[in-house]
Every structure is written in structure tokens, then in C-alpha cells.
Amino acid sequence: MAEFLEFNDVSKRYGPIRAADHVSLSIRRGEFFSLLGPSGCGKTTLLRILAGFEYPDTGRVLLDGTDITDQPPNKRKVNTIFQNYALFPHLTVRDNIAFGLRIARRPAAEVREEVDRMLAMTQMEEHAHKKPHQISGGQKQRVAIARALINKPEVLLLDEPLAALDLKLRQRMLFELDRIHDQVGITFLYVTHDQGEAMSLSDRIAVMNNGRIEQLGTPAEIYEAPTSSFVAAFIGDTNFFDGTVSETPEPEYCRLRIDGFPDVLCFNDKNKQAGDLVHLSVRPEKFRLSVVKPNVDGRHNLVPGRVEEVIYLGSQTKFLVRVQDYRLSIAQPHSRFLLDEQPIRWEDNVWVWWHADDGYMLDRYSEKDEALKEMPAE
Amino acid sequence: MMNPRNKSFGEWLVTLPSFVWLFILFVIPTLIVFTIAFKPADPWGGIGEGWTLDTLISLGNPNYPAIIWRTIWLSLVTTVVCIALALPMGYYIARAPARWRRLLLLLTVIPFWTSFLIRIFAWKVLLHPDGYVKRALVFLRLSEEGTMLLYRSEAVLLVMVYTLLPFAILPIFAAAEKFDFRLVEAARDLGAGKLRAFRQVFIPGIQRGLLTAVLMVLIPALGMYIIPDLVGGPRSEMVGNKIAQRTFVDRNLPHASALSAGLTLAVMAPMLVVLMMQGRRREEHEVR
Amino acid sequence: MKRSRIPLYTTIAVLVFFYLPIFVLIIHSFNASRFSGSWEGFSLRWYIRLFTEREIWYALRNTLIVAFSTTVVSMVLGTIAAFALHRFNTRLQRVHYTLIYTPLVVPDILMGISLLLFFVAIGVQLGLFTIFLAHTSFCVSYVAMVVLARLQDFDFSVIEAAQDLGANWWTIAWRVLLPLLAPGIAAGGLLAFTLSIDDFVITFFVTGPGATTLPIQIYSMIKHGSPPLINALSTILLVVTFLIIWTVQHLTEDERTHENA
Numbered sequence: 001m002a003e004f005l006e007f008n009d010v011s012k013r014y015g016p017i018r019a020a021d022h023v024s025l026s027i028r029r030g031e032f033f034s035l036l037g038p039s040g041c042g043k044t045t046l047l048r049i050l051a052g053f054e055y056p057d058t059g060r061v062l063l064d065g066t067d068i069t070d071q072p073p074n075k076r077k078v079n080t081i082f083q084n085y086a087l088f089p090h091l092t093v094r095d096n097i098a099f100g101l102r103i104a105r106r107p108a109a110e111v112r113e114e115v116d117r118m119l120a121m122t123q124m125e126e127h128a129h130k131k132p133h134q135i136s137g138g139q140k141q142r143v144a145i146a147r148a149l150i151n152k153p154e155v156l157l158l159d160e161p162l163a164a165l166d167l168k169l170r171q172r173m174l175f176e177l178d179r180i181h182d183q184v185g186i187t188f189l190y191v192t193h194d195q196g197e198a199m200s201l202s203d204r205i206a207v208m209n210n211g212r213i214e215q216l217g218t219p220a221e222i223y224e225a226p227t228s229s230f231v232a233a234f235i236g237d238t239n240f241f242d243g244t245v246s247e248t249p250e251p252e253y254c255r256l257r258i259d260g261f262p263d264v265l266c267f268n269d270k271n272k273q274a275g276d277l278v279h280l281s282v283r284p285e286k287f288r289l290s291v292v293k294p295n296v297d298g299r300h301n302l303v304p305g306r307v308e309e310v311i312y313l314g315s316q317t318k319f320l321v322r323v324q325d326y327r328l329s330i331a332q333p334h335s336r337f338l339l340d341e342q343p344i345r346w347e348d349n350v351w352v353w354w355h356a357d358d359g360y361m362l363d364r365y366s367e368k369d370e371a372l373k374e375m376p377a378e
Numbered sequence: 379m380m381n382p383r384n385k386s387f388g389e390w391l392v393t394l395p396s397f398v399w400l401f402i403l404f405v406i407p408t409l410i411v412f413t414i415a416f417k418p419a420d421p422w423g424g425i426g427e428g429w430t431l432d433t434l435i436s437l438g439n440p441n442y443p444a445i446i447w448r449t450i451w452l453s454l455v456t457t458v459v460c461i462a463l464a465l466p467m468g469y470y471i472a473r474a475p476a477r478w479r480r481l482l483l484l485l486t487v488i489p490f491w492t493s494f495l496i497r498i499f500a501w502k503v504l505l506h507p508d509g510y511v512k513r514a515l516v517f518l519r520l521s522e523e524g525t526m527l528l529y530r531s532e533a534v535l536l537v538m539v540y541t542l543l544p545f546a547i548l549p550i551f552a553a554a555e556k557f558d559f560r561l562v563e564a565a566r567d568l569g570a571g572k573l574r575a576f577r578q579v580f581i582p583g584i585q586r587g588l589l590t591a592v593l594m595v596l597i598p599a600l601g602m603y604i605i606p607d608l609v610g611g612p613r614s615e616m617v618g619n620k621i622a623q624r625t626f627v628d629r630n631l632p633h634a635s636a637l638s639a640g641l642t643l644a645v646m647a648p649m650l651v652v653l654m655m656q657g658r659r660r661e662e663h664e665v666r
Numbered sequence: 667m668k669r670s671r672i673p674l675y676t677t678i679a680v681l682v683f684f685y686l687p688i689f690v691l692i693i694h695s696f697n698a699s700r701f702s703g704s705w706e707g708f709s710l711r712w713y714i715r716l717f718t719e720r721e722i723w724y725a726l727r728n729t730l731i732v733a734f735s736t737t738v739v740s741m742v743l744g745t746i747a748a749f750a751l752h753r754f755n756t757r758l759q760r761v762h763y764t765l766i767y768t769p770l771v772v773p774d775i776l777m778g779i780s781l782l783l784f785f786v787a788i789g790v791q792l793g794l795f796t797i798f799l800a801h802t803s804f805c806v807s808y809v810a811m812v813v814l815a816r817l818q819d820f821d822f823s824v825i826e827a828a829q830d831l832g833a834n835w836w837t838i839a840w841r842v843l844l845p846l847l848a849p850g851i852a853a854g855g856l857l858a859f860t861l862s863i864d865d866f867v868i869t870f871f872v873t874g875p876g877a878t879t880l881p882i883q884i885y886s887m888i889k890h891g892s893p894p895l896i897n898a899l900s901t902i903l904l905v906v907t908f909l910i911i912w913t914v915q916h917l918t919e920d921e922r923t924h925e926n927a
Contacts, residue, residue, distance in 0.1 A: 053826055073829040080830045086823035089827075090845045100831035151831060389754045392837055393762055396747035396803035396806055400765045403803040407780035414783055424786075467680050480678060482677065484915060489684050492865050494908050495884050496900040499685035503694065508704075538689070543680065593771060599888060601773020602868055608888060618775045625779060625871070631786070637781045645773060 003185060004029035004153060005050075005199050010059035011211075014373045019045035020056065022212035027155075027189065032181050034190040034198040037208035038234065038306050042203065043151045045211075047157050050189065063154060074103075079148035080157040084164060087132040093143050094119070095126040100151040118146035121183070138169045145180060155187045162197060174200055195235045199223070223283075228364040232281040233372035239328050240370065241280040241359075243274045244286050253299075253356055260325025262303045266359040279365035284331035286358035289319060291344060293351050302353040310346050321352055328352060329373070364372065388460065394514070411642065417662035423629030429575045433636045442620075449616040450644075453599035460595045461588070463539075468550030469580070475561065491542040498608050505609065522639050529611030537605050545594035553587020553621065554580075569630040569659075589652045597645045613646040688904065696898035712898035722899065725883035732794055732879060733862040736801040743802070743856045744809025745847070751810065752817040769807045778805060778871030784874060792874030800872045801862045808861060809854035818848030857916065860907075 002140060003026035005291065012020040027033045038277055048054040050061055051075030054147035060350040068076055079100075085116045087096050097118050119125045122142035131142070148156055161171045161177075175302045178201055181188050192198050198205050199219040205231075207214045207222060213220055215231045226232035229240060243258035245268075254268040256278055262282070271276055288294070296302050309320035319330045328353065344350060394395060415433055418426035471482045489497065504511045507525040515521035525535060561583060564573040581588070603618030610616075624634035698709035716722060747766055751759055769777065781800045782792075790796055828842045866881035873882060887896050 013701060051826075051830060053829075063790075073826070074832045074834055080827070082827055084821065085824060086821065087829035088824055088827070088842060088846075099828070103832040147827075147831065193735075240876045389750065389756065389758065392746050392750040392753070393758060396743045396750075396810065397762055397765065399806060400741055400769070400803065403781065403784070403799060404765070404769055404777075407784035408776075410783045410787055411776075411780045437810070462681055464674060465674040466673040469678045473673075482681075485681055488911060489688075489910070491860055491911055493881070493884075493900070493903055495864075495866055495881050495888070496686070498904060499888050499900065500691040500895055501926070502888070503897070504687050504690060540683065543684075547680075597774055601775045603775045604885075614672075618773070621775055621779055622870075625782065629788050631740070631783060633784065634779055638776055640775070642776055643915070645771070645776075649771060 003027065004064055005105065005189075006062040007046065007050075008060045008062065009062065010046070010049060010056045012042075012049065012054060014055050018042070020049070020213040022058070023211070023213060024059075025206060025213060025216070027187060027233040030187055031203045032178075032188045032190065032201055034192060034205045034206055035204040036192055036195060036198040036205050036235075037214075038193055040210040041208040044159060044210050046208075047080075047189065047191050048158055050155070051078055051157055052076050059223055077154040078154040078157055079151050079155075080159060081141075081144045081148055081161045083134075083160045085144040085161075086141060087140055087143055087147070089132050091359075092129050093124060093135065096132070097146045097150055097367055099147060104151075114150055117152050121180070122146045122147075137165050138173060141165065141173055142176075144231050146175075149180075152348075153186065153313055155189055158188060158190045160192055161190075162192075162194070170197075172355075177243050200281075207234065209234075217258075225360055229279060229281070229362050229366055229369040230364075230372070232234060232360070232362060233369045237284050237329055237331075237373055238281045238372075239284065239326075240365070241282070241326070242365070243278055243280070245276045245278060247274060248272075261323060262301075264301050264359065265299070265356040266361065267357045268361070270361045270363075272361070280359045282354060282359045282361055282377060284318065284329045285316075285333075285351055287328065287330040287354050289321070289330055289332055289344060290351050291348055294353060295351050300353050301356065302351060305352050306351055307346055307348045307350055308346060310344070319350075321350060323352065406437045408642065411635050411638050414632050415620045415639045417632050417635075419632045425631055429476045429552075436633070437636055437640070444639075445615055445620060448531070448614070449600060449602075449618075452535055452614075452616065453602075454536065455535060455590055456542060456599045457596045459535075459539050460543050461550075461591060463543060464546035464550045464591060465581075465588075466628035467547055468554045468584075469576075471547075471551050472554035472557065486544055486547050486551075489541075490548075494541060495604070497541055498537055498605060501533075501540060504534055505536075521537070528609055528642055529609065530615070530616040534606050534610040534616075536611050538599055538602060541605065542595045542598060543600070546591040549587045549594060550584060551587075553584035553590075557583045570641060589655065593648060593652055596648055601641060605665050623655055667884050672765045682730060684698045692901045692904065694891045695894065695901040697897075700892065700894060705746075713902075716895060716898050716902075719895070722880075725878045727862055728794060728877060729880040730803060733859050735798050736805050736862040739854050740802050740805035740809050740858045741851055743806045743852050744854055744858075745813050747806065747810040748817055750885055751814055764780065766807050766810050767871035769804045770811070774804075774865070774867040775871075778868040779869065783872040792872060793877040796872045796874065797869050797877060797879065800868050801858075801865060804862055805858035805866070808857050809851070812854035812857060813847060813850045815821070816847060816853075820846065853914070856910070859912070 005027040006024050007025040010020050010023045011018070015332050017040075021042070023042075023046060025046075035046060039112060045054060049056050052071060052075075054068065054070075060067050062068065063077065083175045088099065088261065091099070094115055098111050098115050101114060106114075115128075118123075119128055122145060124139060124142050132140060135143070144161070158177075162173055163282055165173060167362055172195060177188075181201075190198070190201060202219055203214065206216045206220055209230050216226050216303075217225075222231060223235055226235065226238075232238045232240070241256070241258050241261065241264065241265065243253045243256035243261075246257040246263065249265075250255045250270065252264055254266055254272055256266060258264060266278075266280055269280075294302070304325050305318055305321040305323040305328065308322050310316075311318040316331050316333050319332065320329045405659055416429050418428060418430045418432065420426040465560065467486075471479055471486070474482060501595060502510055506512065507526070507528070509527075512521065514526050515527075521527075537580070555579065561579050562575045566572075567580045570578065571585065602616055603622055604615055606616045606619050607622070610619075617640075621634050621637045624630045695712060696708050696710070697705055698711065699706040701899060747762070749764055751766070777800070781796070781803070782846060783795050785792060824842060824846070825838055827839045832842065866885060869879055870885070871877070884896060884899065887899075
């Protein structure tokens with residue numbers, strides 16, 4: 001059966017830049033789907049192609065089985081929340097929301113009723129008579145949502161809708177968006193460069209880079225099981241290791257020999273054989289840290305190191321720990337730090353350990369992606 | 379989405395009205411000026427048959443070099459004085475607090491909106507032999523009873539500065555407003571004196587506005603006609619006066635055309651210089 | 667850091683320079699004396715005389731006819747031109763831009779003489795109609811520049827938003843583009859109106875018998891008429907101009923304070 005919304009081999013070039021490079025993508029009905037990636041990765045281009053503002057060089061776009069590639073934007077059953085909201089500055093909040101229905105020449109009574117419903121849903125009743133420049137950023141956001149949803153689109157497109165808001169407001173609007181999605185039940189296509197937004201809202205995420213989809217999956221899949229060094233480094237922080245498989249002591253595990261680092265045991269879901277090259281990613285919070293040597297079983301890796309930096313981050317503390325040629329980025333939640341037998345300080349000699357299952361083998365690795373990590377290796 | 383053919387049709391549709399209007403009423407008349415310069419005059423004030431170089435040759439008449447020289451000289455002095463006054467003023471307005479800035483700007487713009495003729499007339503009254511300026515000068519023993527303030531080149535210069543000064547202040551202000559004054563602070567911090575910081579950081583920073591200001595003053599000054607006509611005398615005529623005289627008094631249109639063609643070329647020269655300077659700056663930016 | 671005082675003093679001096687002649691002129695319009703040299707008491711006689719001068723009323727009528735038609739036509743042509751210049755980035759538009767820009771810098775005497783020769787060459791009767799043609803030719807450029815400046819800080823995503831909400835091009839032009847550009851178009855129109863009312867040099871060249879406009883009337887009064895009468899006329903014109911500027915300023919100021927709210 002055909003999916004609800006489909007990009008079929010869609011490409012778009014701007015001069016030498018490939019904004020979309022033969023992208024194929026299926027989105028389910030009612031899903032909250034995010035396109036996540038750094039600026040210039042092509043996520044906005046895909047959204048604009050779907051909205052009808054851009055025409056793809058190759059490929060088709062299908063909505064509910066109908067090819068909409070050649071439809072002009074005003075004929076498509078999709079509506080957009082623009083990054084800067086693009087509210088009509090000469091119209092009041094009420095008239096902004098009513099715009100779409102008036103264009104469709106719906107009876108005045110119906111327009112009034114629908115607008116009232118939208119004002120209630122977005123809690124903007126008391127601001128209905130104001131002009132856009134008289135309301136706050138968060139309120140503009142709600143008007144933009146109401147103005148789009150009143151047309152009962154099949155898909156709502158959101159182009160970095162929270163980028164213009166400050167941190168606190170952004171968190172409030174995240175809940176708001178989630179609530180509205182549950183309430184209206186239509187498909188949301190959300191474009192953002194902020195992994196936090198994508199993670200907390202989405203049913204599924206497509207991580208994009210250089211006009212291509214790097215990985216598609218649920219937030220947990222993308223975080224816990226990144227398939228490429230780009231995804232691992234772009235979503236959160238990570239540590240990369242590259243080594244060769246020296247032996248496979250059990251069917252599911254293998255031992256890696258790494259230049260400038262002790263041997264490491266890791267989970268072998270990729271069925272690697274002795275001699276194979278492996279790129280490993282370990283998230284900072286998967287490490288444990290202690291001054292006292294802990295007792296660990298054979299499934300753990302345990303290595304000695306020396307603390308080079310301690311960075312207090314409020315909710316957690318980040319340690320940079322030297323282990324031979326590597327500098328590990330390690331995050332420890334605070335409750336541990338405070339209750340621990342002994343606080344860890346700069347230049348302490350420590351033990352670092354982690355479970356073999358917490359390292360994840362990457363399918364693709366690029367040297368370039370090292371730069372995306374929050375802290376440089378040296 | 380518009381397809382390419384529709385797009386170019388749409389472009390022509392919105393371009394043609396103004397394009398055709400200006401082509402007929404600006405380009406063609408300008409070309410006619412250049413054409414008629416090569417036509418003989420007929421005795422009835424019209425344009426004769428055939429082609430001739432006589433008109434151009436008669437511009438060699440010793441009267442003309444003096445007038446042309448005076449026109450260039452007066453225009454250049456006007457420009458220098460206007461820029462010298464507009465620079466500190468534009469700087470001051472740009473640095474003034476927002477409330478003051480609006481007021482000062484308004485005060486600068488008002489003369490620009492008021493009638494050109496009235497502003498010239500106001501000076502004619504002031505400079506009149508019985509006027510206040512004259513009486514003040516005599517009182518201060520800076521001038522003698524018999525000296526004439528009106529109908530001389532200095533009067534023309536004064537009134538030209540008066541009428542053209544807003545055109546210099548506005549572009550300089552516009553550029554200064556966008557200028558990042560922390561650069562001046564940085565220069566001072568690095569040891570530059572006040573004047574040096576002004577000259578080496580501020581002036582290059584507002585270069586575009588400065589060039590615009592020069593053009594906005596120099597070009598109208600070169601073509602100035604009513605100011606010498608009203609406050610100047612026979613010894614302070616400019617090219618503009620000659621054009622009007624040949625048109626209205628002598629009714630020698632080819633002669634007026636030849637002068638106008640020369641003036642057109644003269645005003646194009648500074649424009650081309652500025653365009654070239656701006657073009658070169660743009661190239662430099664691209665290299666960087 | 668102590669700031670130099672030169673800019674402040676220059677500014678004050680320039681403002682005195684700007685306004686002193688105008689003030690002297692206004693004061694003298696109430697002088698009972700025929701001569702500007704002596705003050706013989708406050709009087710409104712020159713204003714009263716002014717209202718009986720039929721020539722001035724006639725010239726005013728002509729000026730307004732020309733100014734209104736010039737304003738309307740140049741607003742339409744200038745707005746469309748600005749839209750073309752902003753929307754398209756082609757070789758045609760570069761030529762178009764030069765064509766729009768040049769009339770702004772060409773000295774008015776050159777526009778005057780070239781239009782006169784053109785009208786003579788094609789045999790058009792000189793008069794109000796030729797004045798209107800000439801005025802529109804330079805006002806189009808001013809309107810186009812003002813509207814173009816407005817378009818440049820115009821947020822084009824609202825057009826996409828309108829399209830997204832189902833509007834076609836016609837609806838967008840009428841319900842979004844025009845209302846949003848209205849202040850810019852109005853400002854351009856006002857500029858065209860003032861320039862047309864004020865123009866002397868070009869009008870002088872292309873005017874014909876009987877087509878006297880106010881500046882031409884003032885010019886001939888300066889040349890031959892009595893100075894106190896011109897003082898009075900000038901004062902009236904100055905007051906009208908101040909009122910217009912004040913209104914415009916007031917309107918835009920309102921808009922700005924709203925934006926800050």
C-alpha cells in the first residue's frame with residue numbers, strides 16, 4: 001500500500017549545490033515527522049518542494065496517492081508555518097487567521113465561527129483585534145499555527161518555527177505543539193536544526209546531510225544506534241574509536257585492537273570477523289568514572305586515565321579524561337558526583353569503565369565529522 | 379510555479395510601461411539634442427535643413443571658455459564647501475540620541491521640501507542693497523556703502539551652497555548612520571588621534587555616501603540656471619544661462635543644443651568616475 | 667572620551683544658515699512698508715492684495731491640474747517599475763534601472779531643453795499637457811526609487827504565506843502587496859506632488875502661451891513684481907509645506923511607536 005506522503009527520487013540543485021540529492025522518503029498519516037540537519041543540508045528545500053514554492057529538478061511528490069508535483073502552492077492541501085511566521089502586518093490577528101477561509105469564499109458566519117474556534121484553541125481570544133506588531137513572539141507563533149490549521153490541511157509544514165523564540169518560550173511552545181498535534185491528528189512535517197526539538201516531538205526523524213538522508217528512525221534509534229559518524233556526532237556528543245577486530249570471543253562480541261588505546265570489547269551486531277576495520281561510537285554518558293578501582297564483570301571495559309578538564313554544566317559535569325592517545329569526553333549526572341565517596345578533580349588519576357553493549361559500530365565514517373563533536377579531541 | 383516563458387512575459391508586462399515612457403520622453407529627447415547640434419539654425423527660430431559643423435565651431439568664440447571655466451570653478455567650490463559642512467553635520471546627526479536625530483533630520487529635510495524659488499528669493503531680499511546682511515556688514519565696517527552684494531559670483535556661490543547643502547547632508551548622514559562607531563573607538567584605542575581616526579576610519583567607512591553626496595551637489599551645480607539668473611550678474615553667468623539665453627532670447631536652438639550636448643558630456647564625466655570607483659570596490663570585495 | 671565640539675557648532679551654524687533667510691522673509695511679509703529695509707509696523711495688506719491677484723489664482727489652478735495628473739500617472743508607472751526592478755534580476759532590468767536612475771541625476775535644464783526640442787520636433791502644442799508629460803518623466807523615477815526602497819525591506823515570505831493559504835496572484839496583489847506597499851506608494855506620490863508643484867526650470871522650457879504655473883508666476887514676480895507680495899505668497903506656501911511635512915511625520919511617527927509596543 002502506498003504511504004500517505006511520498007517523496008520519490010526528488011532532486012534540486014542551486015548551481016553547484018545539491019540541496020536535495022535523489023531523496024526518497026515516506027511519511028505516514030498522522031505522524032509527527034522531523035527533518036533534522038545542519039543549515040544547508042537541504043531540509044528546508046524538501047519542505048518548500050512539498051509546499052509548492054520550489055519545483056524539483058527530478059522526482060515526484062505524492063500526497064495520499066495523488067501526484068501534486070505540478071500543483072501550485074495555493075491548490076495544495078498543505079499549509080506552512082514560516083520561520084518568521086510571515087503574518088500579514090496590515091491585518092489583525094483575527095483577519096490573519098480568517099485569510100485562508102476568505103480566499104476560499106466561505107460564508108461569513110462560518111468564517112467567524114471557525115476563527116473563534118481557532119482563537120480558543122490557541123488561547124488568543126483577547127488579542128484578536130491586535131496587529132502582529134502588537135503581540136509577542138510566542139503569540140505570533142500561535143497565530144501562525146491557527147492561520148494554517150483553520151484550512152484543515154492534510155499536512156502541516158513547520159519551518160524552524162521555534163528558532164526566533166528564547167529558550168524558556170521555546171520549551172513552552174514545544175509542549176504546545178505536541179498538544180496541538182495530538183488534538184488535530186494531522187500529519188506534521190517539522191524542519192529543524194535543533195536535535196532537542198526533534199527528539200522531544202517526533203515520532204520519526206530523518207537526519208539530513210548534504211541533500212541526502214543519513215538515517216531515518218525513531219528518536220531513540222537515532223540516538224542509541226547511529227549508523228554513521230555524522231549522525232553520531234550531530235545528535236548529541238560522542239567519542240569515536242577506530243580499530244581492527246582481533247578476535248571474536250563470543251558470537252555476539254568482538255575484541256578491537258585500537259592504536260594508542262587499550263583493547264576494547266564491543267557488541268558485534270554487525271557480525272564483523274577478525275581483521276575487519278571497525279568505527280566505534282560511545283556516548284559520553286555511557287562511561288562510568290571513579291577514583292577507586294571498581295569491580296566489574298567481563299562484559300565491561302575498564303581503563304585507567306587522568307582527568308584533564310572538569311566542566312560544570314549544571315545538570316551534569318563533563319570530564320575530559322586522557323587515556324593514552326585519546327581524550328575521552330565523559331558526562332556524569334550530579335547526584336553521583338555529590339554522593340560519591342570522593343569527588344573527582346582536575347589531574348586525578350581515575351578509572352573509566354563502560355559496558356560492551358554501550359559502544360555502537362558505525363556503518364559509515366568520515367574524518368570530517370570529528371569537527372561536529374562538542375569538544376575537540378585535542 | 380511560473381514556467382520560464384510566462385515569467386519573461388510577466389517581466390515585459392511590468393517593465394514596458396515605465397520603459398516606453400522614459401524611452402520616448404527621456405532617451406529620444408536626449409538623442410535629439412545631440413542631433414540638432416549638427417543642424418543649422420533657420421532665421422525664424424526653427425531648425426534648418428541639412429547638416430553643419432558651424433554650431434560646434436562657433437563654441438570656440440572667446441566668450442565661452444570663460445563661462446565654461448566659471449561654471450566648473452563655481453561648481454567645484456560649491457561641492458567642496460557643501461561636503462566640508464555636511465561631513466561634521468552628518469556625523470553629528472548620526473551620533474545624536476534618537477529623539478534629537480529625528481528632529482535634526484526633519485530640520486534638514488524641510489528646506490529640501492520647500493520651494494526652490496522662494497529660498498533663492500529669500501536670499502535676494504537679504505543681500506539687497508537695503509537688506510539686513512548689507513547693513514550688518516556696513517555696521518561692522520566689513521563693507522562699504524557702495525559695495526554691491528548681489529549680482530556677483532560670490533552671491534551665486536552662497537546661494538548654491540544654501541540650496542544644495544541638504545543634498546550633501548542626507549547621503550552622508552545615511553552612510554554615517556549605518557557606520558559602526560565602535561571602529562572609531564577601536565582606532566582611538568589603538569592610538570589614533572581624533573582627526574586621524576576620523577580621516578582613516580570614518581571617512582573610508584562612509585565612502586559610498588560621500589561619493590553620492592559629491593554627485594548630488596556637483597551635477598546640479600554644473601547645470602545650474604536660476605541661481606545665476608536671479609542673484610548673479612552678467613559677470614557671473616554659467617553654461618545654464620547661456621542655454622536659456624540661446625533658447626529664449628536669440629531663439630537659436632542648434633546653438634542651445636550644442637551647449638546642452640557639451641553639458642551632458644560634462645555631467646557624465648563625474649558620474650562615470652564614481653561608477654568606476656564603486657565598480658572597482660565591488661571587485662575588491664569579490665576577491666576577498 | 668571627550669568628543670570634539672566642531673560637529674555640534676557646524677550643525678548649529680548650518681541650521682541658522684538654513685532658517686535665517688526664511689524667517690526674515692516671513693517677518694517681512696507682515697511689514698507694512700513696500701521696502702524690506704525698514705519696518706513700518708505690522709500689516710496684512712500684502713496678503714489681502716494677494717487674494718485679489720487673479721493671475722495667482724489662475725496659476726495655482728494650472729499648477730494643481732498638472733500636479734494631480736502627474737502624481738497619479740507617476741505613482742502607477744513608478745510602482746510597476748519598482749516591482750519589475752525588484753522582482754527580476756535580468757539584463758533588461760539593469761538597462762531599466764539605468765533608465766530610471768539617470769533622470770534623477772541629469773540637471774533639470776538638460777531635461778528642459780531636450781524635452782522642448784522633442785516637442786518642437788514632433789510638433790506638439792506647448793501647454794499644460796507638455797508640462798504634465800515633462801513632470802511625469804522625472805517623477806516616475808522618484809516614485810520608483812521610493813517604492814523600491816520600501817520593497818527592499820519587504821518580507822517576501824508573506825507572499826508565500828498568502829499563496830500557501832490559497833491565494834492566487836491577483837488576490838495577492840490586491841489583498842497583500844498593495845496594502846503593504848501603500849505607505850511607500852503614498853510617500854512616492856507625495857514627493858512627486860511636491861516636485862511637480864515646485865518645478866520651475868523644466869516647466870519654463872516646455873510651457874506654452876497661457877500655461878502659467880505658480881513657480882513661473884513667482885519667477886516673473888521676482889523679476890518684475892513687488893517684493894512684499896512675493897513675501898506674502900512665499901509665507902503661505904511655506905506654511906502649507908510645513909503642514910504637509912508635519913502631517914506626514916505625524917503619521918509615520920504613529921506607525922513607529924506602535925511597532926515599538
